[in-house]
Amino acid sequence: MKLFKLNAEVREDLGKGASRRLRRTNDFVPAIIYGADQAPTPVMIDKPSLYKAVDDEAFYSSIITLNVAGKTEKVVIRDLQRHPFKPLLTHVDFLRIDPTHKLTMNVPLHITGQEACVGVKDQDGVLHVLATDVEISCLPEALPEYLELDVSKLEVGHTLHLSDIALPEGAESVALSHGADHDTAVVNVTRPNISADAEDAAEGEEAPAAE
Template identity: 50%
Template structure:
């Protein structure tokens, strides 16, 4: 089970040069906490602790506990700046979670029953995912780690939209709030099947 706690220290030496020194000399990642009714705080985290936390997909959709020199902050990961080539985190943004106030967070989609779906098993179609995560608006205590997309009854030619998803209690999709009913997945005829049909028609 993942421990969603990170230790941090207050960072007073600010600026790009200071951030580079943190990463190079102390294996620390500069970060900032903002939101709520408090002032933003500049902090630093141990790179190896942050990296270990991020190995869990759930860390991106889970309320984290930041222990900042003995003071506890409940936060969500808002943004990560990564090295363009090596992928490690250069800077992290955390937003405070306030009890009773809705938060927005990105939650991964878990696609289930793909192989046993009507479109794949009976019609030899192929599944395409067009969205792998969604932005939700929800109270902190109702924040899901993931949202399931059940493809069992989807046929070839069908498209699954955001409005088709079964959402956990209290969860709203930000795109739907703004009137954007995006496509999430579809099942289409396989390329092999299409090629075979075209050859038959040509003959």
């Protein structure tokens, strides 16, 4: 798993006006750290390192080390707020982690074997990816950077579900913990749609010539 480290400073000047002033400096992004039965800590995150980190998919499902005034905090992202129309981050919520308590996180799902997929390569089917992440529950030490699902043997008319995804030891699917009826489809292969005009044309070609 990738290691993410960010530098932060404690915020003394609070409130919406203070946050706006902080963002205008272009050096920091306002944030807060909460959880683990501790008081919330308003902080400001070094902007260049934060912007670099958020471009990495793994950042959103990784344990992050925050260096706050010489003290380290282990956290995960809980919310990332963006400006409604500008490419700017406006606020970040970090959740402290407790190594003895399970986390609930959305982990990216990587679909592998697409080029070799039987249903697409040999049966002229169309592959449909129905989920891009999976919500799991696990201890922090078991948190994966991403999950994988191989579709190379998937045939036309077949579907893979949440239960087909291999999870790390100690991790469980939040959806499946509610019962088998929550075993939703993740990826399938279907036959391509044929338009009515194409079907009529095909039927015309197959019809015997009138005598």
